[in-house]
Amino acid sequence: FNESDNARKHHEIALRIDPNNYFSHYNFAMLLENQFYEFENARKHHEEAIRINPLLYQSHYNLALLLEKHLGEYELSKKHYEEAIRLDSELSDAHNNLANLLVSHFPELRNDARKHFEEAIRTKWDNFNAHNNYALFLRENTNEFDKSKKHFEIAINMNPDFAEAYLNLSGLLCLKLDSKEEAKVNYIKATNLKPSLINTKLDQYFEILR
Secondary structure (H helix, E strand, C coil), rough: HHHHHHHHHHHHHHHCCCCCCHHHHHHHHHHHHHHCCCHHHHHHHHHHHHHCCCCCCCHHHHHHHHHHHHHCCHHHHHHHHHHHHCCCCCHHHHHHHHHHHHHCHHHHHHCCCCCCHHHHHHHHCEEEEEEEEEHHHHHHHCCCCCHHHHHHHHHHHHHHCCCCHHHHHHHHHHHCCCHHHHHHHHHHHHHHHHHHHHCCCHHCCCCCCC
C-alpha cells in the first residue's frame, strides 16, 4: 500500500467505528476527490457530513467546488456556495468562485456576480485571483476600463509571476484602451512566464519574432 491507500484504509476503519463523525466524512471526501478522483464517492461523503452537521461550511464549500468542476451540476453548486457563505460570510474564495460560476452559467445574475467579486476582495484584500477575476469581469461587462486596469495591476503586484493576469491586462490595453505598446510589453511578460500562452496571431499582431 502507498501512503494514500493507507490513509483510505484508516478513514474506512474510523467510519466503521463511528459512522456519525461528520469530520471523518469530510476528510474522507477530500481524500477521495484529490487522491483517487472518485468524485461521486467523494460527493456522498460530503453529503453525509452535511446531513450530520448542516453547519459544516467546509463541506458545503468543497462540495460546491466538486459539483462545479467535476460533475457539472451548476445549480446545486450555486446552492452550496451560497450556503457556505451564509454560514461564514468571510470566505473570500467562496465569494470568488461563486462569482465566476454566476458569470459562466447564470449570465442573468451578473449584478450578483459583481457583488461577490467585491466581497471576495473585501474579505481578503490579498486574494490576487479575485482581483484578476474582478478585473476581467469589469473588462467584459462594463465600461470601467480604468478600474479593470487597476485590479489587474493589483493582482500582478501581489503575484509578479501571475502570467494570466499579464495576458488579461494585455487584452484590456489592446482592445479597450488603445495602448498597443504597453499591451505588447504585458503579452511578452505573460508568455515568458508561461510559454503555453503564446498565440501565433498575437505574435504576428505585436510583430514578435521568436
